[in-house]
Amino acid sequence: MLELLFLLLPLAFLSGWQTAKKRYTRAQSQKRQLSDNLVKGINFLLDEQPDKALEVFLSHPEIDEYTAETYLLLGNMFRNRGEVDRALRVHQNLISRPSLAKEQKVAAMLAYGEDFFAAGMLDRAEGVFNELIKNNSGDMQACGTLRSIYEQLQDWDKAIEVSLCAEKQTGTDHSRIIAHYYCELAEQEFDKGNIHLVEEYIKSAQKSHKKSNRVLVLQGDLESRKNKPGAALKYYQKAVNNDSRLVGLLDKKLIEATRQLGDIENLCDFLKKLLGKTEDQKILEYWAGLTLRYGQDKHPAEALEEEVKKYPSTRALLDLIKLWKLNQESALSLQRLDLLEQVLEQHLKTQTEFQCHHCGYKMNDFLWRCPACHHWDTVA
Ligand SMILES: [Zn+2]
Numbered sequence: 001m002l003e004l005l006f007l008l009l010p011l012a013f014l015s016g017w018q019t020a021k022k023r024y025t026r027a028q029s030q031k032r033q034l035s036d037n038l039v040k041g042i043n044f045l046l047d048e049q050p051d052k053a054l055e056v057f058l059s060h061p062e063i064d065e066y067t068a069e070t071y072l073l074l075g076n077m078f079r080n081r082g083e084v085d086r087a088l089r090v091h092q093n094l095i096s097r098p099s100l101a102k103e104q105k106v107a108a109m110l111a112y113g114e115d116f117f118a119a120g121m122l123d124r125a126e127g128v129f130n131e132l133i134k135n136n137s138g139d140m141q142a143c144g145t146l147r148s149i150y151e152q153l154q155d156w157d158k159a160i161e162v163s164l165c166a167e168k169q170t171g172t173d174h175s176r177i178i179a180h181y182y183c184e185l186a187e188q189e190f191d192k193g194n195i196h197l198v199e200e201y202i203k204s205a206q207k208s209h210k211k212s213n214r215v216l217v218l219q220g221d222l223e224s225r226k227n228k229p230g231a232a233l234k235y236y237q238k239a240v241n242n243d244s245r246l247v248g249l250l251d252k253k254l255i256e257a258t259r260q261l262g263d264i265e266n267l268c269d270f271l272k273k274l275l276g277k278t279e280d281q282k283i284l285e286y287w288a289g290l291t292l293r294y295g296q297d298k299h300p301a302e303a304l305e306e307e308v309k310k311y312p313s314t315r316a317l318l319d320l321i322k323l324w325k326l327n328q329e330s331a332l333s334l335q336r337l338d339l340l341e342q343v344l345e346q347h348l349k350t351q352t353e354f355q356c357h358h359c360g361y362k363m364n365d366f367l368w369r370c371p372a373c374h375h376w377d378t379v380a
Contacts, residue, residue, distance in 0.1 A: 037056055037057070038067060038070060040056050041053045041054075041056040041057045041074075044056060045074075050078070050083065050086060051086075053074075054086060054089060054090065057071060057074065057090065057093075058089065058090070058093045062099075063094075063097050063099060063100070064099075065101060065104065068094060068097070068100060068101075068104045068108075069104075071090055071091075071093070071094050071108075072091075072094065072104070072107055072108060072111055074090055075087045075088075075090035075091045075094070075111055075115070076111060076114075078090065079111075079114065079115055079118050084115050084118050084119040087111075087115045087118075088112070088115045088116070088119070091108050091111045091112040091115055092112060094108040094111075095108045095109060095112060106132065106136055106139065109128060109131070109132050110132065110139070110141055110142060110145075112128055113125045113128035113129045113132065113142065113145060114145065116128060117145055117148070117149065122149050122152060122153060125145070125149055126146065126149050129142040129143075129145055129146040129149070130146065133146070133162075133165070140166065140170055140172070143162055143163075143165065143166035143169075143170075144166075146162050147159055147162050147163055147166075147177075148374060150162060151369070151374065154184070156181040156182075156184045156185045156188075157185070159181045160178055160181045160182070163177060163178050163181070164178070175208045175209045176208075176209045176212070176376070176377075177376055178205075178208045178209070179205040179206070179208040179209035179212040179214070179215065180205075180212075180214060180368060180369070180376050182201045182202070182204045182205035182208060183201070183202075183205050183212070183214045183215065183218060183368075185197075185201045186198045186201035186202050186205065186218055187218070189201065190218075190221065190222075190225075195222070195225070198218070198222060199222070202215055202218050202219060202222070205218075211242075213239045213242050213243050213246060214368060216235045216236070216238050216239035216242070217235070217236065217239050217246070217249070217250065219235045220232040220233070220234075220235030220236040220239070220250075220253065220257075221253075223235060224253065224256075224257065229256075229257040229258075229260040229261050230257075230261060232253070232257045233254065233257040233258060233261065236250045236253055236254050236257065237254070237270055240254070240274065241274065244274060244278045244280045244282065244283055245280075245282070245379075245380040246366075247271075247274075247280075247282060247283055247286050248282060248286075248353060248354060248366050248380075249366040251286050251289075254267055255267065255290070264290070264294045267290060268287065268290055268291065268294070271283055271286055271287040271290065272287055275287055275307065275311070279311065281311050281312075281313045281316075284307055284308070284311045284313055284316050285313055285315040285316050285319075287307070288304050288307070288308075288313075288315070288316040288319040288320065289315075289319055291303065291304055291319070291323070292304075292319040292322055292323055300323055301320065301323040301324055301326075301327060304316065304319065304320050304323060305320060308320055314344060314347065314348060314351075315348060317344065318341065318344045318345065318348065321337050321340050321341050321344070322341065324337055325337050325338075325341070352364055353365070353366075354366050354367070354379050354380065355379070355380065356370035356372060356373060356375070356378045356379050356380075357378050357379075357380050358370060358373050358375045358378040359372050359373035359375070359378075361373065363379070366379060367379050
């Protein structure tokens, strides 16, 4: 019996070796075929025949980790070129492959959701990202895009929910953005006149981000609504003191509150001190405008001239010209100043007031979130 076993041993070895060889040969042949298909597909792409390329890529039954990566990139390339239909076909095909590793499946799902997002099919994108988050708790990228979707839909409650979930799962800090969401809710209720809810949302925003300047602005608005200009002014001044770019948003509110208090000189002093502290050209422009309109300084033109020398600004120069004109009696000089004024006014008409310092997008109104790059707190 033992002899028979010894005789069978080489046979078993031979059979095993042959099976392994067959498998290896098959795998090699598949790899070669995959590689051939890849080259064929890429050639079609280079010939600007994307549909033929898709046919080659998608009709192949087998896929390995390398080709999966290529498919992913291919789909992303289609999306970046604005060909979202093709991107969706590639990523959908990839997701349906049972042989896909978990990591690649997640990447394909993310890409699939991004395709829907790019196509503006927000509900479909939301569905994909929610499923991703459910199955891969706290997937950062899915949370990020889902937040963008809710921001776009202005569904601030859900935006808060997904941000809190992401914070809990990944430990990343979204407190500043969450405070903005609460402020958005507060503004919505402000417009409806639900002051009690406004106060609730302001509290939540403050709890989320204690240093939020937007909260200060809202608190000022609330005091102003209650006919308390003194309290409103304090909040507005605190906000501008913390962040001088807010003067563009608050200048009218600052003037209105100060005017109600009958103390415009106080605002001029405040802006002048702030100018010294920040050396911000914009502060000079608002101060110059105020000086021109209210002329509190004994010699407003001389005072403004000094500042314009220090912080050259076209808008402030225009106000200075207007001040010079007030004290000018010579007809010729007045004519020349008129000309200068007209040229500067024409030039300033082509300039926008605000710009996003992240993407450079220009706009006429101050916004807390840039409409182009969707970043918060980047408009100045
Ligand atoms: Zn931007």
